[in-house]
Amino acid sequence: MRLTKFGHACIRFDTDDGAFVIDPGVFSDPAALDGVDAVFITHQHADHCNDPELRNLLEDRPDTRIYGPESLSEVLGNLPFTTVSAGDAIPVAGTEVKVVGKRHAVIHPDIPVVPNVGYLVDGVFHPGDAFTVPDEPVRVLFAPVSAPWLKLSECVDFIRAVDAPVVHPIHDAILSKDGITIVDRNLVNLIGARFQRIADGDTVTI
Template identity: 80%
Template sequence: MNPGMRRPDPAVRHTVEGMRLTRFGHSCVRFDTGEGVIVIDPGVFSDPAALDGADAVFITHQHPDHCNDPELRRLLEDRPEVRLYGPSSLSEVLGSLPFTTVSAGDAIPAAGTEVKVIGRHHAQIHADIPVVPNVGYLVDGVFHPGDALTVPDEPVRLLLAPIAAPWLKLAEAVDYIRAVDAPMVHPIHDAILSDTGLTMVDRMLANLVGDSYERIADGHTATI
């Protein structure tokens, strides 16, 4: 385990009243806890403004739609105090850029709350493509799985559900949402869909998983 981390205590709850969640495109979300700002997966399909004022940045895996290397370099050059976290394989794309390695079971204090690390591997795209490490992040009951269908072993109050990817089909997204069984579901990972495709997939998912499914438009904020 890395310095500054600890194993999570299931008896301890880190609840932030009125935490704000903002979407910044594709798989990138920003949490404003009132004590700081956490950003997850600022990738090349996301608005770089997500990083403005960030205190901690968490990357699920090394793929560019989740990890925008040039923007992260600019961020740390301007504000070296910002903490960057992700699996050890990030070094393959970040090189000498400093970051803290995390793995399943870690719990990281950040922005007045705790970020729990859940999961180990990216979903398989094809047998001919190597599977890379992928971790998900649970922030005050809000789960971002990255590119995986990991079901946490504790309750999730809001699932950020991937809905469109080369490694995913609609039936798998539906089964995953049902397996996590969160009372709220907001879709992410959808930049590869056209406007028509997005409308169709949203309609089908809402019909199949029920009223828990609700889209946050890019640039919009929901209070959790």
């Protein structure tokens, strides 16, 4: 399985049997969607769900399936998608995508909490915007490192709770180059060598 970061929280999964992508949002490279069999969206926020690009995708590849929480209808309108919730398992590209979690992390008490699901793929976990800890072992964690709902101590506590041997940072488009350097330095100091940054466009194989 090959994992490629396409900016912010967007990760593409390529196997010998196909390809799918999680969270292709407005901060992500639309090339992530090229030739995919399925798209998995964790929640409705634009940095995770780029409605215009999804519409373009379905015009070019109408058989592509889109999956996400029911609340996606608020942004996708009449665009067809399959509703998923915690406990579901979707076969795709020769593997299985398990759905984990229910709600977005709290941004502020005055801002409504929207549904958010995470996706676990053969031990690789993408939590979306949440601190959900799966009930089974995680071998690779894509950990959000910068957001209006997140501070560094919460990021570290989440990484330690999941306890994956490899951690790749995501959700970092709002950081400057200096900001990324500061965050990475702190996370390496606090969680060690298992923290490994993937640059946008880079691929790792597991």
